[in-house]
Amino acid sequence: MPLRNHPNIVMGHGGGGKLSAELVDHLFLPAFQNETLANLGDSAVLALAGHRLAFSTDSYVVQPLFFPGGNIGELAIHGTVNDIAMSGAQPLFLSTGFILEEGLPLAQLGTIVQAMGAAARAAGVILATGDTKVVDKGHGDGIYINTSGFGLIPDGVEIAPQRARPGDVIILSGEIGLHGIAIMSVRQGLEFGTVIESDSAPLNGLVVAMLAVTKEIHVLRDPTRGGVASSLNEIAKAAGVGIQYSERKLPVPDAVRSACEFLGLDPIYVANEGKLIAIAPAHVAEALLAAMHQHPLGEKAVIIGQVTAEHPGVVVAQTGIGGRRVVDMQIGEQLPRIC
DSSP: OOOOSOSSOOGGGGTTSHHHHHHIIIIIHHHHOOHHHHTOOSSEEEEETTEEEEEEEEEEOOSSSEETTEEHHHHHHHHHHHHHHTTTOEEEEEEEEEEEETTOOHHHHHHHHHHHHHHHHHHTOEEEEEEEEEEOTTSSSSEEEEEEEEEEOOTTOOOOGGGOOTTOEEEEOSOOSHHHHHHHHHHHTOOOSSOOOOOOOOOHHHHHHHHHHOSOOOEEEOOOTTHHHHHHHHHHHHHTOEEEEEGGGSOOOHHHHHHHHHHTOOGGGSOOSSOOEEEEOGGGHHHHHHHHHTSTTSTTOEEEEEEESSSTTOEEEEOTTSOEEEOOOOSSOSSSOOO
16 A cells, blocks of 8 residues: 555654555655564564564654653663563663754753663663764754664574464563553643653563573564564564454553543553563463563463464454454554654
């Protein structure tokens, strides 16, 4: 299908939904044309000198720059660390690029870079190189950050969205919707009776704990923009399989559920920055869950569904009243600029 009738870029092109997918499928992939890029995982897998590297890049334009549970600097480190980890790799080195707007207070910049350094050390990665540019006042919205990085993939680990198989189970590492609602609360000045904090966190330690139990993990994905729904749709499309999950099993915090009901949002589409989806054979599921429950970032991990040969490329939810509904990707996004 051709691109939708948008002669110019709109905010939805950056939201992780159908518009983003169309931009990639119809503009970037045909222009760049290579097998490495065509994999469309969270990171590219590169074979170099007898080793396999996971390589990823991401840019961060979140507003506001500071939010409950973190800031743009920590988010930039965690985001790229997590993208590398979703290939089963252990992240090693990152680069960072800053686009600074004239007039940004140096005190704010200092707080952000100090947080980045602390986040990198906590994740066990080294910020090895970087770049800084300054744009005219009114043209940069404070600060934009790019982070790129790479890590080594252990022998015997083969993780990619195309590897989901019928009969596999789907594991979610914890409660969803926290990051998106945290951003919404401060951006719109909303109060929900409690402070909802972002779940921004590095997931590489959790992945190491999971791979120590079994290397039979087929897919890992961190459901950021577009939430769990977009990630599951991307996996279903890439592997040519169907996916079904139970809405009752989704771990949605009460505060997030209440906020979503108030705002008319669906938690399955709300962004996360410290959760992962794991797809693995049923016979290793309980061992994986046990290992995840021993890690601070996997204490609330739960099996939410399974992969099926039925309805390939389609995600189906079993509703709380026993019905079934198709869960498609959104065309745009519920909340722009959350990362």
